[in-house]
Amino acid sequence: MKAIINANIVLTNGILWDGVILIENDKIKEVKAQRDIKIPDSAEIIDACGAYVGPGFVDIHVHNGIGFSTSYDTIEASKYFLKHGETSILATPSYGMNFDALMKAFRSIKEAMDSGEAKSVKGIYSEGPYTNPKYGSHADLNPWRHGIKEEEYKAIVDEAGEYINVWTIAPELAGIHEFAKYARKVNPNVKFALGHSEATPAQIRAMGNCLPKILTHAMCATGRQKAFVLGFGPDEYCFKEPDMYAELISDSFGIHVHPEMQQLLLHTKGLDKVILITDCTYYENPIPEKYTGVTDLNFDHQGHIAGSKLTMDMACRNIMTHTNCGIAQAFKMASTNPAKALGLDEEIGSIDVGKTADLVFVDDKFNVKNVMLGGEIQTF
Numbered sequence: 001m002k003a004i005i006n007a008n009i010v011l012t013n014g015i016l017w018d019g020v021i022l023i024e025n026d027k028i029k030e031v032k033a034q035r036d037i038k039i040p041d042s043a044e045i046i047d048a049c050g051a052y053v054g055p056g057f058v059d060i061h062v063h064n065g066i067g068f069s070t071s072y073d074t075i076e077a078s079k080y081f082l083k084h085g086e087t088s089i090l091a092t093p094s095y096g097m098n099f100d101a102l103m104k105a106f107r108s109i110k111e112a113m114d115s116g117e118a119k120s121v122k123g124i125y126s127e128g129p130y131t132n133p134k135y136g137s138h139a140d141l142n143p144w145r146h147g148i149k150e151e152e153y154k155a156i157v158d159e160a161g162e163y164i165n166v167w168t169i170a171p172e173l174a175g176i177h178e179f180a181k182y183a184r185k186v187n188p189n190v191k192f193a194l195g196h197s198e199a200t201p202a203q204i205r206a207m208g209n210c211l212p213k214i215l216t217h218a219m220c221a222t223g224r225q226k227a228f229v230l231g232f233g234p235d236e237y238c239f240k241e242p243d244m245y246a247e248l249i250s251d252s253f254g255i256h257v258h259p260e261m262q263q264l265l266l267h268t269k270g271l272d273k274v275i276l277i278t279d280c281t282y283y284e285n286p287i288p289e290k291y292t293g294v295t296d297l298n299f300d301h302q303g304h305i306a307g308s309k310l311t312m313d314m315a316c317r318n319i320m321t322h323t324n325c326g327i328a329q330a331f332k333m334a335s336t337n338p339a340k341a342l343g344l345d346e347e348i349g350s351i352d353v354g355k356t357a358d359l360v361f362v363d364d365k366f367n368v369k370n371v372m373l374g375g376e377i378q379t380f
């Protein structure tokens with residue numbers, strides 16, 4: 001038994017000041033105010049020293065850490081993000097990988113997950129390959145312009161198997177329905193995300209049983225088909241659909257998504273449907289002159305923005321900078337909502353009795369003080 005004391009515990013409905021969390025093995029056993037609890041004498045005491053203790057971050061869209069790819073160096077990458085409070089991540093192969101690279105990435109992630117050494121890796125997020133090559137970084141190099149071929153998609157889906165959680169798709173592509181149906185058949189739990197797309201509402205709704213439930217990085221890499229006045233594309237569709245989650249990249253200068261747009265997103269989707277992601281990606285490309293001084297963005301070979309260099313602690317700080325949300329709301333968007341979107345909320349995503357003791361200790365600026373994964377304090 002372990003007892004975390006002197007904690008300001010971030011619950012889904014508020015903050016429990018001066019709280020105690022009792023942990024037995026890897027599970028949360030009790031959560032109460034210090035004055036209302038009897039801590040067993042045998043319990044190992046962990047003093048949070050007044051830190052905020054919230055549910056570990058769940059980063060569903062994350063490609064690489066510094067020098068570590070979540071695809072090819074999955075174990076090292078998981079440690080890098082764990083240090084920043086990310087107790088759950090989905091390994092995300094780089095956008096635009098060709099067939100061979102994607103197959104290799106899936107094999108490598110599966111191997112790392114099977115080894116038991118990448119405990120924070122909950123599965124795979126495949127950003128493509130069946131997205132619209134007009135949108136996104138490295139657009140000129142996109143190797144998927146030849147369209148959707150049955151023998152290719154079957155091989156990809158079979159390789160991903162039950163390890164995949166999310167496929168990002170562009171519903172306007174010919175053949176996307178066959179791909180999605182096959183993906184759902186191989187793994188009935190898989191979720192579809194809408195992204196790198198210019199689909200109309202009719203094209204999105206035509207996905208039927210494979211309707212996207214998540215918008216891949218809202219307001220980034222989407223387009224609108226020609227319309228008389230204003231087009232209505234994937235972003236607007238997500239704004240309008242109450243059940244749909246919106247991924248948000250919140251960088252320090254609000255470059256991916258303007259601060260006012262982040263506020264609009266929170267206003268339209270509400271606090272329960274926004275998911276903070278890092279979309280962290282490291283390339284060796286230089287920072288274009290107009291972005292001098294910006295350290296948390298990443299760029300492709302043409303100088304276009306290609307993901308970020310964020311970690312989730314930074315993303316939480318940024319959303320508090322750009323909107324009127326506080327610590328509890330940031331935790332909701334970084335932990336609770338993504339766990340729900342993946343259907344993992346019975347296990348993770350909030351501090352509740354019976355859930356896995358994945359916790360992050362932070363100060364009021366989201367500097368990470370300690371990380372607990374499955375009931376074990378991590379040392380780095």
Ligand SMILES: [Zn+2]
Nearest residue numbers: 095127279307
């Ligand atoms: Zn991405």
